[in-house]
Amino acid sequence: MKSLLLAESMKIAKQSKTYYALGAIFLIELLILITAYYQGSTILDLLLDNLKQSFYFEGDLLNGNLIMYIVLNSLWFNVPLILMIVTSGVLTDEYKDGTLQTVMLQAVKKWKFMLAKYVIAVCFTLFVIIFMMISTCVLAYSLFGKGDLVVYLNTLNFFETYDAFHRICLAFASGAIAMVFYCTVSITLAVVIKEAAKTWIASALFLVITNLLLKVDFGLKVVNDYFFPKLIDTWQQLFYYETDWPHILSNNMVLIAYSIALMILGIVVFHKKDIG
């Protein structure tokens, strides 16, 4: 298993797609920073226009914490899309290059081979989120400094610097779990579809549908509470003023369970399928 993991990590480290993904994420961060630098104050003025009639504001809301929160919002679509494209490639490339047959000719158990792919894809996803968090943290705090965070979620919620940073760190952790879920989905889709382009389309479609279903009220409490599209916004729940910590914890646990179930499903399907 160790050699399989090592081989998979070598593959992901050597493929150019990995660096394109990291570059793309960094580019998104830069664009957010540039937009915030030039337009951030105007956007905040628009947001707080009504309040300015009654209050003087002392302090700056355009700060590193707000930038971190805006970057976190790329977890809705941009980042999962990039991750799904890269992680599905760990299997679709093997199908395309015909290397899968070569590997299967060795004394490699199919389930171990597939498990190694999932583990490395999950590790890569976590690495990307950590990279995203650290790079944003360095850029945002060095350019914009610290300050209170303002978030609009039904109400205008203000968090003090330390509390905001604490919540942002937890939101990245919770967001990483959602990204791991998307990554396992993309590999499972790759097991079924095999072709890279079709897998990307299916992954993108899954992402869009999941985002759409998030707003749908299914009527049943169990579905509304535990259906996977209802869990992908868990990171955002950390920015409600009255934070429901047990609910956030349970949501993340259920999302981890979904990811494990998808891994098992992918391994079982791969095991039953003919290589060809």
Next chain:
Amino acid sequence: MIRLVFILFLFVAQMGAAQSIDADLLQIKERMDGVKQFSATITLNLEVPFINMPTKSAKVNYAQGKKMMFSSSDFVMLPKRGLDFSLSEIFKYPFITVDRGFETRNGKSLKVINVIPTDKRSELALATLYMDVKAKRMVESEINTRKEGSYTLFMQYASVKDILPSYVEATFAIERLKIPLNFMGKDTKIDRKKMRSMETKTGKIKMQITDYDIMYK
């Protein structure tokens, strides 16, 4: 004829009395003017239905004839109205006062007067002031402005001698937020019925004022 002249005399005398500025208000103003400058720490608690904000604190510096200055290491929202302890807003332009008698509030007998500006430039439309004439200080006021709505102020003092309040509660009307859709969180629900009912809400800001450093004239 004599009767008519007498009635006219009484009427003019009444008008003259009504249009003079209340002596107690002038005494309070005089006492406030004795404060050359002061600094203090303000602890703010904001109570607005659509805003959640933790307790904040700020430093306030006041010097007579200058704008009040605030400083804080945090982000703070300070009310535009309600911190005018010197009554400069009222005394900025000519006005008349109308005596409304006495009212008892929290066991205290307070003198009530209406302040009516006589100059069009005044931002004030009408103010009702509740004064503690014994302690020579303001306790409550209801201010109606021409452009910035109405607000009420309630003040408490740490001791009988104090001229500056230790607690101020400002109540004001505030329009609901008009948030562009792209600022909303993904799962933010738009309840139009609720939004319409929230067109204008009452907000309150509670200020504890401590660590006064007052310099008198």
